[in-house]
Amino acid sequence: MAIISTLLGFELHAVLEACLFAVGLYAVASVLTFLYFASIHRFKVPGPTFVQPLVGGLVTMIRDPFKFWEDQRLFSPNGYSWHSIFSQFTVFATKADLCQRIFAVNGENSLTLALHPNGKIILGNDNIAFQSGERHKALRASFMALFTNKALSLYLPIQERLAHEYIADWSKRFPHGGKPEEMRSYIRDLNCETSQEVFLGRHLHNRKKFTENYNNMTEGFLSAPIYFPGTALYKAVQSRKLVIHDLEEAVERSKQYMAQPDAQPHCLLDFWTATISDLVREAKERGEEPPTFSDNERMADTMMDFLFASQDASTASLTMITATMAERPEILERVRAEQRTLRPNDEPLTYDLVQEMKFTRQCVLEQLRLYPPAPMVPMLAHAPFQIDENFTAPKGSLIIPSLVGSCREGFTNPDEYDPDRMGDARQEDRKFAKQFIPFGVGPHRCVGYNYAINHLTVYLALVAHHAEWKRTRTPNSDKIIYLPTLYPHDCLCTWKARGGNKQASA
Template sequence: MQCCISFCISHILESQMETSLLTQLTPYFLSFLLLLLLLEQISYLKKKGSIPGPLLVFPFIGNAFSLVTNPAKFWDVQSDLAKSANTGFSANYIIGNFMIFIRDTELSHKVFANVRPDAFHLVGHPFGKKLFGEHNLIYMMGQPHKDLRRRIAPNFTHKALATYTSLQQIIIVKHLKMWEKLSSESAPNPITLRILARDMNLETSQTVFVGPYLAHEARERFKNDYNLFNVGLLKLPLDFPGTAFRNARFAVNRLVKTLAHCTKQSKEKMREGREPSCLIDYWMQETLREIAEVKATGGEELPPYSSDAEIGGYLFDFLFAAQDASTSSLLWAVTLLDSHPEVLAKVREEVTGLWSPESDRLITAEMLREMKYTAAVAREVVRFKAPATLVPHVAGEDFLLTETYTIPKGTIVFPSAYESSFQGFTEPDRFDPDRFSEERQEDVVFKRNFLAFGAGAHQCVGQRYALNHLVLFIAMFATLLDFKRHRTDGCDDITFVPTICPKDDCKVFLSKRCTRYPNLSVC
């Protein structure tokens, strides 16, 4: 009995000592934590220096919450700070990273022109390496990047683009029919175009890039995985089971494997000497020729960037670049045509003068080249609402941005293509396709401000394809359908998803404009 009592007393004393020790250590722990937070704040202020930006930031998370919950407002504030201080750039802090926002065109060009190991690394997304992996087109630089772009070039020749033009139109008409039917069934309520346009673009990208190599079941899985990827793009990089970011990362891996399998099938088809029917065929036709040349000289190793897995990764880069930016431009095209009926009338006049909407034939490459005003409208849509508003880079080393400010190593730098689009141009706040006419040629005069497709070594390699797609969509949408926006307060405000789109996701009423759609099955 005495032993039990002694044990209980001893246990109580030990517990009290542990509680007392914890109580004694708590102030030291809190002091250490406060010291770390103070050092973090001092580090931020030291990097910021005299440039505009918030004086106080939340520990570690910084202003990430406002960036995620209301990105349009976040970037507007950064722009206003840069304007008010007349510096052309401003600072902030997100997820433990110091960041610089650049609105000045010439300073943006400094970043685009210095993508190299000792200056800036293009990241495409603040946490892109975790999503896309280390080895893809976005992160390449120097000679390897030049070599890969040279191998990609055959994918965008006039012959290749003409092939894609046919594929694009078949998908566009198919979806316009679906939209018109859906609008009829939904009357008197409007339909929302964003998801519909995204689905159309995804099918277009799949068809143009890998054509016959995706079976119906594979396309459905592909669509689901790409949706997971899209959701994860705008979430915090919490890489834990069940999080949207983790789901997106795994989805990317599955997408790349699928595209690698398509690459393998294309190689087999091109070895048979058949004509290319999609982008991967044009690519593999040249790749097989290069492999044959290596073997002819006694080489045993494959040329660089020619394995199925590598090309699958690069195809995903194409998909990422084409999908959401294109969806953004299509939605803004509908919005701007609706609010500028004089522009819409001129588009319809030009298109119907070259192509009969009720014919059983496609718009040819020659017709497309003659649609100069419609092409000007497409370029003005891209200028006026640059879809990829920002192009994130990371400073590989300290970089002298101006005579008075050096960007510290490790800083995330955001050159703004959107802001540049409103600098230099005549009346830049006015939607004016005529600025790109042969008479005014503002695309030449203010070329440095037209940064929607980037600049420098990493300028978008597929910009001609992207513009062709937008021209074709505008031509067919405007001539095959009558449409009216369902306008509400703030419906045209910008929202990020992840590229910019109208806040209401573009709600419209649609009806058939022609007696019938083109019977493209006979083409």
């Protein structure tokens, strides 16, 4: 027994020593990590007082991303701050002038977009998000015809029809007095179908299977970066191949359709196909090679990017504005009053009519200002980048301009939802035009921002005019979640169809 006790005591002593050594090693690593990053910014940049070795703020960010980035923003609400993400030095920029300057830079020798680690694996290296320089500029120039007044007018009947169908369905499935339903996935379905109809029209076949594969891709974006059969990332990559195949076929159908005499575009792809046809013809007349983005595979890749860009960002804003209006009946009534004035007989929407919806549009712009759907855009520094006269971020840093930070700089009571700030009397959207950048600015500004604003305005106009909805609040209803676009923590609603102006008049 004495021998056993001695051995146990020795083992416990060894375990205790090992634990103390590990704690000491961690403490030393913590100090060295902090001193390393402190030496980079020489204690001149606001930021955390403690950084965990190796992981930095990664664990905290994963637990509650929105709170993590909001805390980071509050280190310096109108400037910049630092943190460490998995031992990568990170500069978080909130000052509008600085955000503008960062967004203006785009090149392999300066700054390039740095998406989720799974981004390049799923989307591929040729995706527009990863392009820069003249090639990227030429590709974006080919989009000019896709979002003109003529094109937006063509998309409107599709948006209106699908919104009516979904509102009617919600009113039947989730009636007042019944169990409230979380609306995020249902609004996503509406947005997904609208994007497919508007962008691809009748050229996209087998939509059910296409949507399933597309959803596999989006799920892979936020999965663990582990690639082997059975993982979400592997499934996403395999699904991407099928998505691209379907999109290549859609591109070919569009090319054949638009080659017919007197063919008229019926979707976004047709507008782009017409532009591509002109570019190819002009290149041939000059004896040059056609643009690299004119073949079916590259066009399919770009159409996939359009679908991604419109899907999560617009779904987030549509869900946000649904929750916002449920909480502000007095503002919702003003939207309805505007609809009664502009559409006394429930007239169908036209482009000009939507432009007259000034207050409805103010509500949309204010929603985008308060919660930009893509709250930040990480950039990787390929060379030292001067932040200001006092500080230069080293090569290899992540530099993250905050759209949330910029969109709240200068505005009166910036944390309040106040659509009147966007009206003719106050014109804060014009006074603070430099700060109001919910779609970014520069080479990677969202090319479809006019479509996105129209889409949100049409949705709000129709849902306000033709439906009543009640939101069931929970203890978390005022929280925001980061997916990585910004959503209300919950949007539990029941629905009831309205008779529009006819019912209101009765």
